[in-house]
Amino acid sequence: MKSLRDLLVAPSGTKLTDRDPEASPLAPGSKDKTLRGLAKDGAELAALQECLYAEGKGGGTRSVLLVLQGMDASGKDGVVKHVIGQVNPAGVRLTSFGKPTKSELAHDFLWRINRALPPAGYLGIFNRSHYEDVLVVKVHKWAPAREITRRYRAINEWEAGLVTSGTTVVKCLLHMSPEQQRRRLEARLDDPTKHWKWNTDDLDERLLWPDYMAAYQAALDKCSTDVAPWFVVPSDRKWYRNWAIGRLLLETMREMKPQWPDPGLDVPALKARLESDGVR
Numbered sequence: 001m002k003s004l005r006d007l008l009v010a011p012s013g014t015k016l017t018d019r020d021p022e023a024s025p026l027a028p029g030s031k032d033k034t035l036r037g038l039a040k041d042g043a044e045l046a047a048l049q050e051c052l053y054a055e056g057k058g059g060g061t062r063s064v065l066l067v068l069q070g071m072d073a074s075g076k077d078g079v080v081k082h083v084i085g086q087v088n089p090a091g092v093r094l095t096s097f098g099k100p101t102k103s104e105l106a107h108d109f110l111w112r113i114n115r116a117l118p119p120a121g122y123l124g125i126f127n128r129s130h131y132e133d134v135l136v137v138k139v140h141k142w143a144p145a146r147e148i149t150r151r152y153r154a155i156n157e158w159e160a161g162l163v164t165s166g167t168t169v170v171k172c173l174l175h176m177s178p179e180q181q182r183r184r185l186e187a188r189l190d191d192p193t194k195h196w197k198w199n200t201d202d203l204d205e206r207l208l209w210p211d212y213m214a215a216y217q218a219a220l221d222k223c224s225t226d227v228a229p230w231f232v233v234p235s236d237r238k239w240y241r242n243w244a245i246g247r248l249l250l251e252t253m254r255e256m257k258p259q260w261p262d263p264g265l266d267v268p269a270l271k272a273r274l275e276s277d278g279v280r
């Protein structure tokens with residue numbers, strides 16, 4: 001059977017417009033069944049993550065980095081809550097990237113990204129990422145075109161280095177239609193408990209939709225590499241999006257086959273000591 005990774009991967013040359021944001025390839029069923037599928041996958045993911053964490057404690061150097069990119073309201077926070085929320089937070093390193101601070105801007109764009117990398121054994125999550133520096137920055141022309149071009153290469157080299165040093169990179173583009181974004185923004189306005197999420201600037205960004213899609217397309221064209229490919233995740237349906245990203249992580253971690261470390265304990269001697277220590 002085909003893996004979800006095979007179906008959602010977007011090698012360089014993939015046209016974003018050919019991908020349907022409402023699709024649900026390989027979903028276990030309709031909404032309810034898929035939600036149950038996510039819970040089931042979550043349990044297995046949690047077990048694999050615990051093993052990877054143990055491997056890291058035992059001297060292993062591997063880690064996983066999940067990169068989440070998407071337009072406002074595409075569900076980056078929802079993925080963190082519903083997918084990552086299923087694993088032990090002790091082994092997770094979550095970083096949300098907003099507008100760079102003055103001190104961050106004084107460095108190369110990858111500086112703040114490097115500081116947020118997951119340690120060995122960890123599952124790192126980037127809610128937005130270094131790609132903002134070729135997305136929002138490109139759309140608003142906050143950097144010259146030649147600098148954006150330099151950044152694609154810098155990103156490819158940097159990601160290749162990460163992979164070589166043991167970090168598996170899973171890059172997900174949460175692919176949503178502009179109609180779906182309108183519905184979600186409207187729902188935020190209709191629900192006072194969601195008003196805290198409201199940001200009127202999002203309406204200005206929305207006007208730039210075609211420019212954003214062109215920038216995402218360029219990011220796919222330039223930075224979907226063999227070692228760190230992009231996955232385009234249909235995200236108009238939240239239940240599918242969450243299941244799919246959980247499944248992409250599960251397939252990735254199954255393939256990694258994390259190993260329990262063997263610290264070489266002398267079990268009989270330790271048990272004998274415990275039994276005879278007199279503490280009762």
Ligand code: ATP
Nearest residue numbers: 072073077097098099100128132133136137197199
């Ligand atoms: P939500 O989807 O819930 O609104 P968010 O990810 O949009 O969450 P915000 O704090 O509202 O979180 O927005 C972060 C903002 O920071 C985005 O507008 C993003 O484009 C911007 N940003 C992130 N990285 C960079 C960067 N390198 N340069 C410029 N702007 C950036």
Ligand code: MG
Nearest residue numbers: 072073199202
């Ligand atoms: Mg926002």
